Amino acid sequence: MILISAYDENTSIINIHEELPSNTLLLSSISSSNIVQWLPSSYTFQPYFKLNPNQSLYTTDQVIDREEFCEKKFCNCSECIINLNFLQTFSINNISIRTIQIIIEDINDHSPTFKQSNIKLFIAENVPIGYEIPLESAIDNDYGLLSIQQYELYPIKNNPFRLIQLTKPILQLNEILDREIKSNYLLKLIAYDGGHPSLSGEQNIEIIVTDVNDNAPIFEQLIYQKSLPENQPIDTMILKIHANDRDEGENAVVTYSIDDLSSTFNINHQTGEIYLRKCLDYEKQRSYSLAIKAHDNGMPQLNNYATLIIDVTDVNDHTPDVLLTEVNGTKTNNRLINLPECTLKDTPLLYIYITDEDSGENGRVSCTINDTRLNLIYLTTNAYSLQTSNSSSFDYESEQSVVVYLQCSDFGIPSLSTSILFNLLIEDCNDNPPDIIFPLPFNQSLLIPYETTKTPFILTQFIIQDRDHSQPNIFSYTYIVSPTLDISLINNGTLILCSMPTFTGQFTINVTVYDIGNLTNRISIPIHIYSINETMLIRSFSIEKTSLLLFITFFVIIFLAAILIAICFLIAFILRSTTTTKLKKKSIQNSSCESTTSSNERAGSSQKTTIEILDERNNSSNRVYQYGIQQTADMKVINTSGIHQSDFDYSEKVERYLTHLNNRITGIDIDEGVYGSSDISTDHAQQLTTRPSSINSIHSSQQTYQDSFKRFEQLYSLVEHQHNHHQITSLDTSAYTSDSLYV
Secondary structure, eight states: OOEEEEEETTEEEEEEESSOOTTOEEESOSOSOSEEEEOGGGGGGTTTEEEOTTOOEEEOSSOOOHHHHHHTTSSOSSSOEEEEEEEEEEETTEEEEEEEEEEEEOOSOOOOBOSOSEEEEEEETTOOTTOEEEOOOOBOSSOGGGSEEEEEEEOOSSOSEEEEESSSEEEEEOSOOOTTTOSEEEEEEEEEESOSSOOEEEEEEEEEEESOOOOOOEESOSEEEEEEETTOOTTOEEEEOOEEOOSOGGGGOEEEEEEOTTOOEEEOTTTOEEEEOSOOOTTTOOEEEEEEEEEESSSSOOEEEEEEEEEEEOOOOOOOEEEEEETTSOBOSSOEEEEETTOOTTOEEEEEEEEOSSOGGGGOEEEEESOTTEEEEEEETTEEEEEEOTTOOOOTTTOSEEEEEEEEEESSSSOOEEEEEEEEEEEOOSOSOOEEEESOOOSSOEEEETTTOOSSEEEEEOEEEOSOTTSOSOOEEEEEEESOOOEEEOTTSEEEEOSOOSSOEEEEEEEEEEOTTOOEEEEEEEEEEEOHHHHHHHHHHHHHHHHHHHHHHHHHHHHHHHHHHHHHHHHHHHHHHHHHHHHHHHHHHHHHHHHTSOHHHHHTOOOEEEEEEEOTTSOTTOEEEEEEEEOOTTOOOOOTTOOOOOOOOHHHHHHHHHHHHHHHHTTOOOOOTTTTSOOSOHHHHHHHHHSOHHHHTOOOHHHHHHHHHHHHHHHHHHHHHHHHTTOGGGSOOTTOOSSOOOO
């Protein structure tokens, strides 16, 4: 019977019995994927199972023998379960592992057998009742209920022995033996298995009763236990056992033997030293249970048994085995992988499967790769996908092949690793735009004379190259002209001016070059079509225009300067007029106040009047000298300060004035003023020396004396006269200051 059940979507469990007929259908379809591939871990079972094109699982002509699987360590003898692992690929980015778990049930196809069909046993006549003789167990290659279930001993009657069934059949003495009565017994031991019908095997036993050797060897312990690493060297002693026999002589000499069908261990018969004869392998057998026999040399021989249990510990002694497959499941043998340089990011390139016969951490493997442009994506235990990374940049023009170093290491101590080198062959893609070798980018316009250029006229010849080797050097062109111009551009890259435009000027031709993959490059060609005659006129006009411009600029500067000077004079005139108006108003006020004063009051008072002699050719700032005039008792002048003072008489003032004037003429530049001290400031003194052109023009001292005297009398009389008649307001007082009257 075949029973099918599902553990999950990727695992199915099938129960079958051994020795199925060939071509027996086990599962109609193991996967919905069209691509299903055996994984390396299941290659061992390919002789027994097969997949047809419809992904159906069948048995082959090879007989499935559960006992053979157990012997070859294909499965556990207690429960024979094998796993068939397949790689199912639904898409490039969707793969999984499909597991078919097959449980092989045993059938009763083996009969119990004994190693020896006839044996002889020697037993002393003095052995006590209850004495036990261990017998050899029968062998049945079936397992579980189908293995040996019971033993029977014949004959039942007239037999001093009975059978004790424990883990091994044992004869137990129920009656006292007497060699003189009976020296031997013929018995038959039959072993039955649990099948229906039950199968059996038999062994003939001859028991010979001997004289007394009544002490059997006794082991120091009934169970010996030892742990060995699987890399334990051969021919090393692993254990020494010992058994004591209380007899003497030959009856006390003990001989050892070991019951090991695999012949992995042997024992020194005299010393009891146990040695390793074959290499241990944890992955094949993890423990051994051996029966050790000790017997003496007495007659009959007495023996005893002990059990030796050896546990094998795992050692990291297997390097990882790496299998590379392409994305479609094909095994990669040459380790050459084609990779287009335009491959998208996160694209699977191949799958990596690692097997390690070690167990636990010693069998768990991690892989690394030396190129950061590639990523190892973890799929499942010891399975990876090699993909392009986000930073991948493979360029065929820079490199045509890449050597990738893959290293897979297990987690054992020390770690074992396997290294693989494989090549990525970079394939070219159309990823480079065409390069415009000629013409080079224009820094200035292409000059074309209008009158002398004959059309059609070749403007330029394009030279184009494409760095993509896989692309043919076939290019196409488009262009845009602004403004409109009659040109043509043929496929060989020749740009032709077909006819001259109706006007001269600047034209721009924008040319776009396309390769066969529609990648583009652009260049702008500026063209200046000009007239030779027009250029000469423009140059002549330019020179004349420059001269005229300089001339006009000069006159504009002069005009602006004249306007600026006029504005300055206007401002000065306005300020002068304002000052004169204020002085007139003040003089009128003083005159009015003075006229109300009585003549007696004026006769008893005196006033100091300042008279300035001016150079009539200059303005009021060119003052020659200041004179303080003291009126006589009968003469009065008004002082703007309103203070009347007494002073020297008139004749003395004239004398001093003329003396001072004579000193100026003769070069004596000392000014003591009317009162013997200077009435003028330093600025005034400087003006005396340099400014009075009227005095410097006098020819003789005598003439100067007479002219000055007359002038002084005129000045003094004029001031007095104006004062007496109250006509001050009629004078030209534009040069007056706030403290003096001026003539």
